[in-house]
Amino acid sequence: xxxxxDAYARPPAGPSIGYVGADVPVELLTAAGLHALRLTxxxxxxxxxxxxxxxxxxxPMARSILSRLLSGAFGDLDRVVVxxxxxxxxxxxxxxxxxxxxxxxxxxxxxxxxDVLHLxxxxxxxxxxxxxGEFADRLAAWTGRPLDVAGAVxxxxxxxxxxxxxxxxxxxxxxxxxxxxxxxxxxAALPVAEHVAALRALLAEAGRLPEHRGRRVFLSGSDHDSPxxxxxxxxxxxVIVGEDHSFGDPLAERLVGAPDLDAIAEHYHEYGPTAHRxxxxxxxxxxxxxxxxxxxxxxxxxxRAADDAPAWDFAAQRAALDIPAVLLDRQEYGRADVAALRxxxxxxx
Amino acid sequence: xxxxxxxxxxxxxxxxxxxxxxxxxxxxxxxAGLRRRVAEGEPLAVVNADVPHEIFRxxxxxxxxxxxxxxxxxxxxxxxxxxxxxxxxxxPDHSEQYNAVTLGSAFDPDPDAGPWGxxxxxxxxxxxxxxxxxxxxxxxxxxxPGVAFYPLESxxxxxxxxxxxxxxxxxxxxxxxxxxxxxxxAELENLVRFLETTTGRRFRESRFREVMALVNExxxxxxxxxxxxxxxRPAPVSVADxxxxxxxxxxxxxxxxxxxxxxxFHEEVRERVDTGQAACPGERARLMWIGxxxxxxxxxxxxxQEEHGAVFVWSMYLAIAADGYIRxxxxxxxxxxxxxxxxxxxxxxxxxxxxxxxKEARLHGIDGVVHLVxxxxxxxxxxxxxxxxxxxxxxxxxxxxxxxxxxxxxxxxERVGRWLExxxxxxxxxxxxxxxx
Ligand code: SF4
Ligand code: SF4
Numbered sequence: 001x002x003x004x005x006d007a008y009a010r011p012p013a014g015p016s017i018g019y020v021g022a023d024v025p026v027e028l029l030t031a032a033g034l035h036a037l038r039l040t041x042x043x044x045x046x047x048x049x050x051x052x053x054x055x056x057x058x059x060p061m062a063r064s065i066l067s068r069l070l071s072g073a074f075g076d077l078d079r080v081v082v083x084x085x086x087x088x089x090x091x092x093x094x095x096x097x098x099x100x101x102x103x104x105x106x107x108x109x110x111x112x113x114x115d116v117l118h119l120x121x122x123x124x125x126x127x128x129x130x131x132x133g134e135f136a137d138r139l140a141a142w143t144g145r146p147l148d149v150a151g152a153v154x155x156x157x158x159x160x161x162x163x164x165x166x167x168x169x170x171x172x173x174x175x176x177x178x179x180x181x182x183x184x185x186x187x188a189a190l191p192v193a194e195h196v197a198a199l200r201a202l203l204a205e206a207g208r209l210p211e212h213r214g215r216r217v218f219l220s221g222s223d224h225d226s227p228x229x230x231x232x233x234x235x236x237x238x239v240i241v242g243e244d245h246s247f248g249d250p251l252a253e254r255l256v257g258a259p260d261l262d263a264i265a266e267h268y269h270e271y272g273p274t275a276h277r278x279x280x281x282x283x284x285x286x287x288x289x290x291x292x293x294x295x296x297x298x299x300x301x302x303x304r305a306a307d308d309a310p311a312w313d314f315a316a317q318r319a320a321l322d323i324p325a326v327l328l329d330r331q332e333y334g335r336a337d338v339a340a341l342r343x344x345x346x347x348x349x
Numbered sequence: 350x351x352x353x354x355x356x357x358x359x360x361x362x363x364x365x366x367x368x369x370x371x372x373x374x375x376x377x378x379x380x381a382g383l384r385r386r387v388a389e390g391e392p393l394a395v396v397n398a399d400v401p402h403e404i405f406r407x408x409x410x411x412x413x414x415x416x417x418x419x420x421x422x423x424x425x426x427x428x429x430x431x432x433x434x435x436x437x438x439x440x441p442d443h444s445e446q447y448n449a450v451t452l453g454s455a456f457d458p459d460p461d462a463g464p465w466g467x468x469x470x471x472x473x474x475x476x477x478x479x480x481x482x483x484x485x486x487x488x489x490x491x492x493x494p495g496v497a498f499y500p501l502e503s504x505x506x507x508x509x510x511x512x513x514x515x516x517x518x519x520x521x522x523x524x525x526x527x528x529x530x531x532x533x534x535a536e537l538e539n540l541v542r543f544l545e546t547t548t549g550r551r552f553r554e555s556r557f558r559e560v561m562a563l564v565n566e567x568x569x570x571x572x573x574x575x576x577x578x579x580x581x582r583p584a585p586v587s588v589a590d591x592x593x594x595x596x597x598x599x600x601x602x603x604x605x606x607x608x609x610x611x612x613x614f615h616e617e618v619r620e621r622v623d624t625g626q627a628a629c630p631g632e633r634a635r636l637m638w639i640g641x642x643x644x645x646x647x648x649x650x651x652x653x654q655e656e657h658g659a660v661f662v663w664s665m666y667l668a669i670a671a672d673g674y675i676r677x678x679x680x681x682x683x684x685x686x687x688x689x690x691x692x693x694x695x696x697x698x699x700x701x702x703x704x705x706x707x708k709e710a711r712l713h714g715i716d717g718v719v720h721l722v723x724x725x726x727x728x729x730x731x732x733x734x735x736x737x738x739x740x741x742x743x744x745x746x747x748x749x750x751x752x753x754x755x756x757x758x759x760x761x762x763e764r765v766g767r768w769l770e771x772x773x774x775x776x777x778x779x780x781x782x783x784x785x786x
Pocket of ligand 2: 420593
């Protein structure tokens with residue numbers, strides 16, 4: 001666990017390419033021989049620059065990422081690949097593109113948009129396949145090498161399988177990992193091969209892991225690109241045993257399978273259901289299944305200020321659940337109103 | 350009404366244009382007629398402004414645009430009531446009010462008490478999956494008994510040429526790119542089948558071509574009107590006079606009435622120019638309004654005329670009608686897709702938006718820009734930046750354009766008034782003899 005914690009807290013130097021959002025097909029970055037870093041914000045650092053360029057109507061996570069890009073917090077990135085997984089990511093892409101055009105002195109890397117969309121229709125599936133193909137071509141042009149798609153899919157699927165095993169450790173009763181630890185295991189900024197080795201090592205020591213007996217929480221809603229909210233909730237006597245945002249359980253949830261672009265396109269088209277792309281009904285059905293699977297005792301829907309989507313899901317989610325549910329609405333970035341979780345009969349009203 | 354601190358004294362604008370009054374009268378008649386048709390069993394569609402209405406027009410399916418309805422609700426100071434209905438269902442009342450207000454009216458226990466006799470219950474709702482919540486809102490509606498929801502994607506492009514307004518009338522393939530056009534064209538072909546199946550109506554290609562031609566003609570009239578207002582000194586009409594004259598016909602795009610209304614609007618403006626009539630006789634400064642209309646305080650736009658001689662000559666409504674809709678081409682379905690596949694980019698995505706506002710500010714000889722910044726993700730930095738670096742002073746004001754609960758018109762007006770005196774009027778030359786920059 002220590003190696004994973006370390007790589008989560010302090011990304012090793014080296015990546016030349018960053019990416020933003022849940023829908024970037026990381027297999028293709030690996031297939032191109034690139035070590036890519038998923039860019040994250042930092043609630044502890046200021047985001048004045050990001051606020052200025054994006055406005056305060058955009059999810060503060062994206063504003064923080066932009067601030068960090070402008071301050072050089074990610075080192076020397078050549079490029080940033082952005083997905084359309086939510087409006088904030090798209091707006092971040094537009095800001096980067098426009099900054100390069102009108103303020104070249106700002107020093108932001110070149111941005112590329114992978115427009116993966118999610119309506120469950122064949123029209124969208126064809127569109128996504130086309131965009132995946134364009135991205136693969138672009139990567140080959142950048143590196144001047146053919147892509148090793150088969151090798152990359154195998155490596156990332158192996159990581160997903162191992163991460164699914166780690167998720168089981170956290171789902172055990174009592175939990176053998178905290179939510180904070182799972183975030184680190186899933187989000188360790190390591191090249192895939194090293195990440196796979198570290199996850200294997202963690203699974204090998206499973207028997208020696210301590211037990212965590214807090215009130216079991218399922219966390220739904222906004223993405224958590226930093227451990228702050230997990231730490232706040234778990235410090236208050238809870239343990240987060242599952243979540244539905246893109247830095248947690250969903251990373252382990254479905255394999256790509258076949259070693260080709262068709263399979264990658266289907267995988268990302270069908271990824272979810274996320275707060276930003278799925279309907280409230282889909283989210284509610286998933287919440288009921290996922291909360292049961294991890295034997296959660298409390299369902300927490302978390303909606304960051306300027307990240308409105310989760311609040312629209314909550315009424316349907318609560319109706320689909322047989323455990324208490326609470327909505328933490330319009331939360332400040334990196335913070336959680338933990339007092340609201342302590343109420344015996346949580347009430348959003 | 351929760352949150353409204355005092356009565357808004359300036360909230361009725363004076364409609365001096367005959368075409369605006371005629372459009373408003375037509376709107377009432379149309380809505381009464383629509384309510385009658387639906388009561389007699391015809392289907393009703395509620396659609397987003399960014400959805401290709403031309404298909405509904407061609408198939409003669411009655412439809413209401415959700416943003417229009419929200420603007421009527423706001424003008425009647427009823428938004429708070431509908432947002433409260435959402436809150437009672439555990440839904441947020443602070444998010445995407447434009448669509449949320451319309452959804453709220455679907456949950457009204459007493460729908461006939463709504464503005465204009467109330468919005469009848471739709472059988473079809475169509476919205477695009479833009480942002481993070483529009484699809485959710487329409488999907489919630491689509492789960493009401495007897496309502497079906499047809500979603501459209503909202504796709505984005507990696508690289509685009511900046512000068513879209515020059516390209517889109519004919520070279521739209523180049524401006525928008527084939528990936529987005531293929532996607533929306535396919536979705537629209539499927540929409541036709543969906544509507545044929547659910548309503549039993551037929552889609553006739555010849556009728557569709559007629560509708561498409563009427564829209565181009567209507568928007569050509571709007572283009573002439575825009576060009577006329579841009580050049581005329583003093584301004585013949587202010588945006589408050591002009592918005593109903595352009596927007597109400599926009600909701601009827603593809604009809605002969607709408608095309609003729611756009612032509613009559615042009616004639617009326619032309620006559621005002623020829624006879625030297627001024628929206629603001631002592632014109633000292635020409636202002637641009639960026640953002641959606643302040644529907645609940647349309648008088649805002651005229652507040653600065655008497656005291657400061659400042660007149661709003663530009664809003665996006667006429668300008669986007671002039672530049673944003675015209676699409677020529679032999680394949681009408683693809684041309685229609687080209688009208689909507691990147692519609693909001695024209696207004697909200699740099700470089701398209703920022704370059705266009707600068708082009709329009711220059712064309713209209715603008716002295717100052719008032720920029721309405723709502724708390725939505727569209728942001729405004731690059732627009733303001735582009736205008737400022739082109740030499741146009743910009744003031745940003747914050748308000749939601751349909752949710753009155755946080756609006757304090759007097760305070761906003763006072764700030765704008767000070768900015769006019771301190772920044773704009775110290776720079777603006779007297780109107781006489783001043784030409785476009
Ligand atoms: S408002 Fe009343 S009914 Fe609704 S959740 Fe709270 S306690 Fe229950
Ligand atoms: S133009 Fe304004 S006042 Fe007239 S109908 Fe539309 S929203 Fe109402």
